[in-house]
Amino acid sequence: MLAFVVRRLLFGVAVVLGVLGILFVLFFQVASPDDIARRALGEKARPDSIEQWKANHGYDRPLWPWQDFEDNLLFHHYSTMLSFDFGASDVDGAPISQRIREGAGPSLALTVPAFAFGLGLAVLLGLFVAFFRETYIDTTGVFLCVLGMSVSILLYIIAGQYLVGKMLRWFPISGFDADPAVLLRFLALPVLISVLSGVGSDVRFYRTVFVEETGRDYVRTARSKGAGEVRVMIRHVLRNSLIPILTRVVLAIPFLFTGSLLLESFFGIPGLGSLTIDAISQNDFATLRVMVFVLSMLFIIGQIATDISYALVDPRVRLE
Numbered sequence: 164m165l166a167f168v169v170r171r172l173l174f175g176v177a178v179v180l181g182v183l184g185i186l187f188v189l190f191f192q193v194a195s196p197d198d199i200a201r202r203a204l205g206e207k208a209r210p211d212s213i214e215q216w217k218a219n220h221g222y223d224r225p226l227w228p229w230q231d232f233e234d235n236l237l238f239h240h241y242s243t244m245l246s247f248d249f250g251a252s253d254v255d256g257a258p259i260s261q262r263i264r265e266g267a268g269p270s271l272a273l274t275v276p277a278f279a280f281g282l283g284l285a286v287l288l289g290l291f292v293a294f295f296r297e298t299y300i301d302t303t304g305v306f307l308c309v310l311g312m313s314v315s316i317l318l319y320i321i322a323g324q325y326l327v328g329k330m331l332r333w334f335p336i337s338g339f340d341a342d343p344a345v346l347l348r349f350l351a352l353p354v355l356i357s358v359l360s361g362v363g364s365d366v367r368f369y370r371t372v373f374v375e376e377t378g379r380d381y382v383r384t385a386r387s388k389g390a391g392e393v394r395v396m397i398r399h400v401l402r403n404s405l406i407p408i409l410t411r412v413v414l415a416i417p418f419l420f421t422g423s424l425l426l427e428s429f430f431g432i433p434g435l436g437s438l439t440i441d442a443i444s445q446n447d448f449a450t451l452r453v454m455v456f457v458l459s460m461l462f463i464i465g466q467i468a469t470d471i472s473y474a475l476v477d478p479r480v481r482l483e
Contacts, residue, residue, distance in 0.1 A: 185456060199253065220279055270432075285369055290396055310363070319359060320430075324336045353423075353426045368407075417465040
């Protein structure tokens with residue numbers, strides 16, 4: 164397993180270097196430093212103001228090494244990203260690393276309970292629908308799942324804010340307070356909407372996995388030995404469906420740190436999702452570049468963790 168982990172880590176490093184190269188092309192070739200400065204200062208900014216802004220933010224360097232081998236934007240881009248020295252925002256000069264640390268808490272406060280409740284509910288409903296497979300309960304469940312998947316999350320947000328927040332006044336429509344005494348009130352509605360908007364696709368996926376497992380030879384063997392259907396579903400089908408479940412779980416965990424773009428934006432939660440939305444709307448290329456890099460790093464870590472976890476839950480899997 165050690166050789167496999169080392170090999171995957173080396174592949175991950177190569178992918179990170181490639182992602183950084185693509186980021187450099189997107190942010191410094193498609194939008195040149197002059198364009199970045201002009202978007203920050205306005206289209207009517209004077210040339211001397213643009214040059215001063217570029218010098219203040221480190222964009223006055225040449226782009227490529229052959230233009231200046233010792234001091235160029237490409238080398239500066241790789242060195243700062245790989246050393247996690249993310250610098251300052253293009254908008255207000257605030258340290259980006261500090262903003263990431265401050266936004267990670269609110270994002271995790273939203274995404275972790277939503278992920279935990281959504282996973283438990285989806286697995287239970289998936290087992291329930293698979294237990295009544297090829298019946299009207301199964302058909303109705305699949306229909307409701309497809310219906311839920313067809314509705315945009317924007318509609319869930321708008322309907323939830325109007326019905327639960329405005330009409331019933333159970334929870335605040337927007338806002339955030341880290342005080343444990345009131346934190347639940349601010350997070351209850353976005354967590355509920357996150358679970359409802361995603362449960363349809365998850366239940367449909369898990370139902371498919373469970374139904375497929377019910378046709379395996381070991382399931383027929385368990386039934387022939389007198390095991391009840393409930394015992395078969397829980398002790399055999401669920402246990403042997405851990406790999407596809409684990410795949411979705413482990414891949415989703417890294418994205419918990421980056422927050423939810425729409426939910427945080429609509430509910431005024433100062434997490435990393437809101438930070439990304441603000442960077443896009445304010446043309447903050449420095450912050451946006453960092454967020455894309457962090458997301459790619461988390462995705463690579465999730466892929467490696469998924470492969471390693473296979474061998475931990477299924478002894479038939481050998482990592483070589």
